[in-house]
Amino acid sequence: MPPVETAGRRRTPGLRREEAASRCGLSATLYTWLEQGRDISLTARTLALLADGLDLTLAERAYLFELGQRHDPESPPPPPIPAPVPEIVLKSLSAIQTPAYLLDSSFTARGWNQPAISLFTPWHESREPNLLRFVFLIPAARTFICDWEQSARRLVAEFRAETGHTQNNPNQLHLLDQLRQESREFLALWNARDVQAKKGGERSFQHPEKGVLRYTQLNFLYEGQERHRLIMLHTSAQPGN
Structure with missing residues (x-):
């Protein structure tokens, strides 16, 4: 799995790394590794915690799960294919x-x-x-x-x-x-x-x-x-x- 990189841009300006990690429900060590862009495997639940804690927009959340190669459990199902026109x-x-x-x-x-x-x-x-x-x-x-x-x-x-x-x-x-x-x-x-x-x-x-x-x-x-x-x-x- 490719690394999920957040290095270079902290989404919670004004918070210390430990505070940001706590807000996301993650350990300070894991959050540090994420900011450093280390090649680590994350579960869908961890990605969801990260997205919620950092107040990501829908587009940013989708991109995060795409990078992590995980399915977002909260993503809505795709809309049905419209019926054919007579x-x-x-x-x-x-x-x-x-x-x-x-x-x-x-x-x-x-x-x-x-x-x-x-x-x-x-x-x-x-x-x-x-x-x-x-x-x-x-x-x-x-x-x-x-x-x-x-x-x-x-x-x-x-x-x-x-x-x-x-x-x-x-x-x-x-x-x-x-x-x-x-x-x-x-x-x-x-x-x-x-x-x-x-x-x-x-x-x-x-x-x-x-x-x-x-x-x-x-x-x-x-x-x-x-x-x-x-x-x-x-x-x-x-x-x-």
Whole structure:
């Protein structure tokens, strides 16, 4: 097993080594070896004590267990694989002439038609299928989406409304936990507790090649094995027309 190294950065500034060891429930000798980066084998329980005592974030805790090559007993199980989208729905999507895409209840894109791929170039090229993660974690979204702040606020309010329809959905809970950890802006908007039904309306995008494009968005709900929303965009008057 590779050593679990903590040398060079004490997570508890102001505490003596013995105090930090006590806080973690470890012996001073073992804690010293850890700070020195010695090649020692640690159990999952010891790693958990270390993570709790040092107040590691979820990402830091996961990295610690990865270094120690141990399974974190407190890590949640991976979310289930979403149910496949019915073939008839995907065929209907490809038959639409305007940009159209399909979102599941976690706001993950489950299908696109070609006009949508051409329109949402930054989103599609980011290889991030989830709309919320694209908006809050991919920098290109902030220039691609006109009025990004307003759109981000609306999107979070719509996601909160969607979670009310599918309570305790494991995929939604997994996504929510990720976003609250990775985006302070998402966390602030989520804590505002705004709720808004997913409606259409005017949408504007700064396309990297075509400039500002304006659309009117329409939403349609499909209730199958899982809730999906069909998003369609119809061209509005463009600047200068």
